[in-house]
Amino acid sequence: MLRHRRPRGRLLPLAVAVILAAPLATAGSLSAFVDDEDGGELDPAKRHLRAPHDVSFEITDDDRLLAAGEDWAEVLFPRLDAEFPGRFSFDDDAEVWSDNRGEYVWDDDEEVYWQNVSAETLTRGRQDYVQFCASCHGLDGDGYGRSAQALRPPPRDFSQGLFKFTKVSPDYLPSDDALVHLIQEGLDGTPMFPWDVAEPRLRDVVQYIKSMSPEDEGWRDSTNDFGDPIDVGEDPWVGDIPAAVAEGERLYHANGCYNCHPGYLGAVAINAIQDKPADTAFRENITIPKRVEDSSYEVLGESVDIMVPDFTWHTMRRGRTPQDVARTIKAGIQGAGMPTWETFPDKTIWAIAHYVRHLTDEYHGQPAKRAAFMADVRAGH
C-alpha cells in the first residue's frame, strides 16, 4: 500500500524565521523604551519614569561610617558583646572591634569609632534594598522611586539622614537597632509595611541605607552622636486608666496640643483649664487638624505639606499602644512639626498618651459616633 507523505516541511522555514525574528523585534522596541537620548540626564519633572536599566547590584568599595562616639564606645561594645556572645571580637594589639559587618576602629583625632563596612556587606544590603525598598525610596535612595509618585507623606530621602519615627532623642542619629525596629514594625497607614525580612538581612540593608549619607552629613559627620532609645519607664497609671484619660484630657488642652491637633473640648472648658477669660479665641477651625510642612522634604522642588493627625480620624504611624504614643510624644517627630516633650515628667506623658489612645479606641472607625462627638465639640466654639 502506498503511503502519501504529508508535505510537513513547507511551513518550517517560515516558523524558523518567525522564531528567530521575534527576539530581534522585541529588542528593537525595548531600546526605544530605554531613553538615553539626553545622555542620561533626566528631566526633573519625569524622575519617577526613570527606566530601571541602571540597576547595579555590585558595590566594589568599602565604606567608612560613624559607629559610636566616645561615651558610647565604653558602653556599646561590652553591652553588644554580652548580648550577642561571639559576634564581636576584639584585637588587643590594634584595638579594633570587629564583627561580620566590618571593623570598628577608634579614631584618635575625631575621638569617635568608625565602622569600616565591607563591600560584601554593602552589596548584600544593596541587593535587598533594590528588591524591597527601591520601588518607593528609589534606586538612589532619594525617595523618588517609581511607586513613590504622589505618595503623601512622601517616602524618606535617605540622603537627608532624617528619620521621623525612630524614637530616639531628637537631633541624634538613630542606632542600627532603632532603624531595624522601625523596618520590622512598619508605619501604620502608609505603604511602609512591617517588613517580614530576616533580621541579619535587615542589618545589611541598614548599613547600606547609612552609606547613602552625603559627605560630612549623617553617618559621615564625626560631630554627630547617637541617640539613646527613648525610655518612658513603666506605666504609672496601671489599674487606673480612667483617671489617666481624664488627667490626659486636661493636660492635652492645658499644653496647647490643639494648636496643631484638633481640640476635643469646647472653648469654655479649654479656657477654664488654662485659667483664661472664657471668651479667649482659638485658632480657626480648632476641631480640624492643621496642615504643616513635612520637614525639609521636597518633591520636585516644592516642599510638601502633611496633615497633623486627628486622633478620632487618622491612624497613628507608630502608636499602637499607649507606650508607643508616650514614646512618640517624648521623642517628637524629627523634621515634622511635632517637637520633643522631653521636659515633661513621664507621668504627664503617659496620661496624655492614654488620652490620645482612648480617643482612637473610642471613635476611630466609628463615623456616626465620631461625627456626633465632634459636632458637640464644634457647638462649644
Place this chain on the structure above:
Amino acid sequence: MKTLLDALRSRATWRWLGTGALLLMLSPCADAAMLQEAVDLPNRWGPNPSASDYGWRYDELFTLITILISVSFAIMLILLVLPMIRDRARAGHKASFDHGSSLFDKRFTATVSVIVFIVLDAWVLVIAVRDLREGYWNIPTELEGAYRVEVLAQQWSWNFRATGLDGEFGTADDVITINDLTVPQDRPVVFNLTSKDVIHSLYVPDMRMKRDANPGAVNQAWFQPITAGDFAILCAELCGFAHYQMGAQLHVLSPEDFGAWEQDASMIAVAGFDPEDTEAQWAWDWKE
C-alpha cells in the same frame, strides 16, 4: 536490589504502607481542638457568604460547575474502574487488550465528546455570559446613584480617591486614602483602576469582584454591597516581593453612617489640601 524488588512485590509491604498512610491521613483527628476549630467555622464548606447584590450569580455558577464536574468525574471513574475489575485476568479468563481504534470506537468517542461539550461547556458558557452581561459588565452610571472610586495601585499598596461631597474628581475635597476604603451600603460602587508600576489586581472576595489594574490603562469594575461591615481587599496578581502583604480594608457603612463619614472626610480633605502640591493631585477624567 533484588531484595528491594522482592519487597515491592510482596503484599505485606503494601499492606503496611497502606495502613501507615491511612493513619497519617487520620492523624489530624487526634487533635480534638483542631478538629473542633474546623467544625466551629461558620462556613466551613465554601467561601464567605456573598456581600454584594450580584454575588449570587457567581456562587450559583460555582455550585453548578462543581456539580457538573463531580457527576462527570463519577461517570468517568465508573467507566474506567468497571472494565478493570470485570475484564481483569483471572482463573478461566484472559485479559484482552484493545487499541480502541475501530471506526465504531472513533465515532462513539466523537459523539460523546460533542454531547459533553454541548451539555457541560456550552451550558456553563451561556450562563456565564448572561451573568457577565447582567452583572459584572453592567456597570452603573453616575445617574444611577453610583459611588465612584479611582484606584491607583502601586507596589505594594492601594491608593483610593473618592469624590467627596462635590461629586467631582480633582478637587480639594477628594478623599484620598491608602489601604483603606469606605463605601456606602446599597449603592453601586464603581471603580476606575490603574497602576503606577506593574500589574495588580483588585480582589474583594466577599463581593465576588476581581479586576486587574494595568499601568497605562484604566479598567472598570463595580459591585453593590448589601451588607455593612469590614471586608478584606487583596491583590490577586503576583506583583513583586511583598505581593502577599498587599491588602486593604473595605468598610461598608450603612447609609446614615456613610453620610456622617463623607461629611467629615470631605471637611478634613479640604483642610489638608495643598494647592501647590500638584504632584499629589493625580485624579484622572472619569471613564464611564
